[in-house]
Amino acid sequence: xxxxxxxxxxxxxxxxxxxxxxxxxxxxxxxxxxxxxxxxxxxxxxxxxxxxxxxxxxxxxxxxxxxxxxxxxxxxxxxxxxxxxxxxxxxxxxxxxxxxxxxxxxxxxxxxxxxxxxxxxxxxxxxxxxxxxxxxxxxxxxxxxxxxxxxxxx
Amino acid sequence: xxxxxxxxxxxxxxxxxxxxxxxxxxxxxxxxxxxxxxxxxxxxxxxxxxxxxxxxxxxxxxxxxxxxxxxxxxxxxxxxxxxxxxxxxxxxxxxxxxxxxxxxxxxxxxxxxxxxxxxxxxxxxxxxxxxxxxxxxxxxxxxxxxxxxxxxxx
Amino acid sequence: xxxxxxxxxxxxxxxxxxxxxxxxxxxxxxxxxxxxxxxxxxxxxxxxxxxxxxxxxxxxxxxxxxxxxxxxxxxxxxxxxxxxxxxxxxxxxxxxxxxxxxxxxxxxxxxxxxxxxxxxxxxxxxxxxxxxxxxxxxxxxxxxxxxxxxxxxx
Amino acid sequence: xxxxxxxxxxxxxxxxxxxxxxxxxxxxxxxxxxxxxxxxxxxxxxxxxxxxxxxxxxxxxxxxxxxxxxxxxxxxxxxxxxxxxxxxxxxxxxxxxxxxxxxxxxxxxxxxxxxxxxxxxxxxxxxxxxxxxxxxxxxxxxxxxxxxxxxxxx
Numbered sequence: 001x002x003x004x005x006x007x008x009x010x011x012x013x014x015x016x017x018x019x020x021x022x023x024x025x026x027x028x029x030x031x032x033x034x035x036x037x038x039x040x041x042x043x044x045x046x047x048x049x050x051x052x053x054x055x056x057x058x059x060x061x062x063x064x065x066x067x068x069x070x071x072x073x074x075x076x077x078x079x080x081x082x083x084x085x086x087x088x089x090x091x092x093x094x095x096x097x098x099x100x101x102x103x104x105x106x107x108x109x110x111x112x113x114x115x116x117x118x119x120x121x122x123x124x125x126x127x128x129x130x131x132x133x134x135x136x137x138x139x140x141x142x143x144x145x146x147x148x149x150x151x152x153x154x
Numbered sequence: 155x156x157x158x159x160x161x162x163x164x165x166x167x168x169x170x171x172x173x174x175x176x177x178x179x180x181x182x183x184x185x186x187x188x189x190x191x192x193x194x195x196x197x198x199x200x201x202x203x204x205x206x207x208x209x210x211x212x213x214x215x216x217x218x219x220x221x222x223x224x225x226x227x228x229x230x231x232x233x234x235x236x237x238x239x240x241x242x243x244x245x246x247x248x249x250x251x252x253x254x255x256x257x258x259x260x261x262x263x264x265x266x267x268x269x270x271x272x273x274x275x276x277x278x279x280x281x282x283x284x285x286x287x288x289x290x291x292x293x294x295x296x297x298x299x300x301x302x303x304x305x306x307x308x
Numbered sequence: 309x310x311x312x313x314x315x316x317x318x319x320x321x322x323x324x325x326x327x328x329x330x331x332x333x334x335x336x337x338x339x340x341x342x343x344x345x346x347x348x349x350x351x352x353x354x355x356x357x358x359x360x361x362x363x364x365x366x367x368x369x370x371x372x373x374x375x376x377x378x379x380x381x382x383x384x385x386x387x388x389x390x391x392x393x394x395x396x397x398x399x400x401x402x403x404x405x406x407x408x409x410x411x412x413x414x415x416x417x418x419x420x421x422x423x424x425x426x427x428x429x430x431x432x433x434x435x436x437x438x439x440x441x442x443x444x445x446x447x448x449x450x451x452x453x454x455x456x457x458x459x460x461x462x
Numbered sequence: 463x464x465x466x467x468x469x470x471x472x473x474x475x476x477x478x479x480x481x482x483x484x485x486x487x488x489x490x491x492x493x494x495x496x497x498x499x500x501x502x503x504x505x506x507x508x509x510x511x512x513x514x515x516x517x518x519x520x521x522x523x524x525x526x527x528x529x530x531x532x533x534x535x536x537x538x539x540x541x542x543x544x545x546x547x548x549x550x551x552x553x554x555x556x557x558x559x560x561x562x563x564x565x566x567x568x569x570x571x572x573x574x575x576x577x578x579x580x581x582x583x584x585x586x587x588x589x590x591x592x593x594x595x596x597x598x599x600x601x602x603x604x605x606x607x608x609x610x611x612x613x614x615x616x
Contacts, residue, residue: 010318013344014337014485019268023476024209025182029322032179036321040377054219055178058256060212065268069348102212114173114219164472167498168331168491177322183476190475194531223502327576332517333490340487362527363486366564368520373576410520422481422527 002131004075004091005041007034011068021065027100028058030066031090034074035104042126051123053106054114056085060102070094078130084108084116086127156285158229158245159195161188165222175219181254182212184220185244188228189258196280207260208268210239214256224248232284238262238270240281310439312383312399313349315342319376329373335408336366338374339398342382343412350434359431361414362422364393368410378402386438392416392424394435464593466537466553467503469496473530483527489562490520492528493552496536497566504588513585515568516576518547522564532556540592546570546578548589 015026022030039053066072072092080087085107092100108117119127169180176184193207220226226246234241239261246254262271273281323334330338347361374380380400388395393415400408416425427435477488484492501515528534534554542549547569554562570579581589 012337012341014340014479014487016480017476018478018480018482019206019208019263020480021208021268023186024212025179025186025476028179028182028212029320032177032322033320052173054173054175054216056216058178058182058212058214058216062208062210062212065208109173114175166491166495168325168333168494170326171322172324172326172328174326179322183474186476187474327514327516327571329516329576331491331494332520333487333494336487336490336520340485360481362481362483362524364524366486366490366520366522366524370516370518370520373516417481422483 002129002133004077004132005038005130007037007074007076008071009033009037009074010071011066013068016068019065021067024060024062027062027066027092028060030072031060031074031092031100031102031104034072034076034090034092035088035106038076038130042123051108051117052111053108055104056107057105058102059104060100062100063098064094066092066094066099072099076130077132078127079103079132081119081124081127081131084118086119156283156287158231158286159192159284161191161228161230162225163187163191163228164225165220167222170222173219175221178214178216181216181220181246182214184226185214185228185246185254185256185258188226188230188244188246189242189260192230192284196277205262205271206265207262209258210261211259212256213258214254216254217252218248220246220248220253226253230284231286232281233257233286235273235278235281235285238272240273310437310441312385312440313346313438315345315382315384316379317341317345317382318379319374321376324376327373329375332368332370335370335374335400336368338380339368339382339400339408339410339412342380342384342398342400343396343414346384346438350431359416359425360419361416363412364415365413366410367412368408370408371406372402374400374402374407380407384438385440386435387411387440389427389432389435389439392426394427464591464595466539466594467500467592469499469536469538470533471495471499471536472533473528475530478530481527483529486522486524489524489528489554490522492534493522493536493554493562493564493566496534496538496552496554497550497568500538500592504585513570513579514573515570517566518569519567520564521566522562524562525560526556528554528556528561534561538592539594540589541565541594543581543586543589543593546580548581 009030011022011030015022017023072094074090074092077089078086079089085105087103087105089103108119109115110117163184165176165184169176171177226248228244228246231243232240233243239259241257241259243257262273263269264271317338319330319338323330325331380402382398382400385397386394387397393413395411395413397411398409416427417423418425471492473484473492477484479485534556536552536554539551540548541551547567549565549567551565552563570581571577572579
């Protein structure tokens with residue numbers, strides 16, 4: 001039965017910014033690193049660079065500050081498989097608490113031209129392995145209002 | 155009349171990844187840098203770190219690869235002003251072509267505790283200066299399908 | 309008996325540059341991360357940020373390219389203890405092969421002013437624990453000539 | 463008459479670390495960026511990636527903290543030209559004050575194999591243009607002692 005992939009990634013000291021927590025762009029890099037771990041498990045892939053995918057869209061909600069000194073656990077699930085692209089939902093926790101949630105649209109491209117490349121049957125079958133049995137209900141993105149209980153305490 | 159702020163930011167050689175274009179997380183940093191430029195124009199602010207804002211949500215659509223060797227022009231507009239947070243819409247072009255579009259939800263926080271701090275009247279008035287006269291129609295985010303004319307050629 | 313500290317640090321995919329290996333500045337960050345691990349073992353320290361040290365000088369010889377996909381093992385040894393500063397020698401291997409060697413001069417500073425702060429007795433005793441029994445002979449830095457057998461093959 | 467190349471590079475807000483100044487590894491990236499600017503002026507070069515050079519050694523003395531909000535001016539001079547490698551001396555000022563000084567050994571490599579590639583005559587002639595008329599006397603690196611008047615005030 002399909003289930004999410006789980007990766008562990010480590011914030012670095014220098015990922016922190018003047019606000020004393022891991023910078024939001026460094027979080028994007030940490031999530032990328034979790035995808036690289038995931039892709040490296042694809043049978044017959046070799047390296048992640050072999051058949052490149054590029055990021056076409058990104059949505060993230062930062063639930064609480066990511067801090068240095070503790071790994072992030074990132075769960076990745078494939079929620080859409082298109083002709084050339086797919087959507088990867090990610091959910092990161094730190095110390096058991098939800099830290100970041102979102103999704104990334106990735107497009108498979110031809111390395112020479114950078115134009116969209118249709119996903120192969122093998123790739124589709126592999127992506128299906130990470131597709132949740134039933135679509136997870138998902139809070140709409142960017143609906144953060146002032147009443148959202150932001151827990152931003154470092 | 156209110157109008158967007160316009161910033162120029164420079165990709166670095168090391169912002170490029172193995173795909174030969176500026177990494178998507180480096181683009182997030184470049185957009186942050188455009189916000190820092192914008193915030194530094196706030197009268198009486200001093201430095202951007204003086205009254206911190208943290209990123210609560212992020213949505214980006216990458217329209218074409220950002221490349222090294224040419225500045226990005228980033229337009230920033232305030233499209234929502236809440237009690238403690240506001241939404242900043244950004245639109246970046248490179249060489250006159252749309253490169254990245256999206257929005258960021260920023261929350262003003264108390265530096266000591268990191269908890270949400272209500273925006274002051276002075277801050278609200280300043281934010282209003284960058285609010286578009288009429289709300290820009292905006293393509294919904296993350297609706298990228300395989301028929302989207304992704305121009306990913308480097 | 310004193311012996312070097314050994315840290316493990318992980319290159320990230322995005323640490324790679326267009327040359328296909330980990331960028332030399334990212335290696336500097338990886339070595340910093342190994343120092344942060346080392347400093348976090350200092351009894352009674354709390355966090356690395358508590359009593360800051362800043363880098364006053366840096367010397368590195370890159371023996372072979374650092375690659376993504378394998379941890380670096382970094383050995384750290386204290387080779388000089390001054391009034392306010394000390395020298396940390398580092399030696400990093402990847403896959404058992406020498407990758408990077410060098411040293412860093414670190415200065416203890418007062419957090420408020422950034423001026424040099426004398427090392428305390430407690431700090432000196434701790435630093436002595438990582439001082440090699442006899443001074444390691446060390447190839448002079450930057451003596452790289454064209455006859456140096458650079459093993460730069462990725 | 464040969465003279466140093468002068469580049470301007472801009473620290474980013476996120477280059478700062480918890481110590482409130484630009485992180486020492488980010489300074490390494492800024493110096494790399496100044497080299498990229500310099501190399502892009504080489505006639506017939508195309509892009510910096512066309513004929514790669516890799517960093518074989520690095521020596522830096524940090525004279526005072528590099529801060530955000532002001533460009534760095536970097537002077538680059540070629541002080542040694544070997545068979546496959548050359549040494550680039552760099553001297554960076556910020557606000558007219560010496561900030562960082564050092565040198566980098568760069569090796570020209572074959573892109574396919576990463577092994578050392580002899581410099582061409584054209585490359586040598588170009589490098590000679592940046593060779594100081596008489597060798598600058600240079601303080602020995604890493605001789606920082608506790609009596610060195612480190613000006614580390616942020």
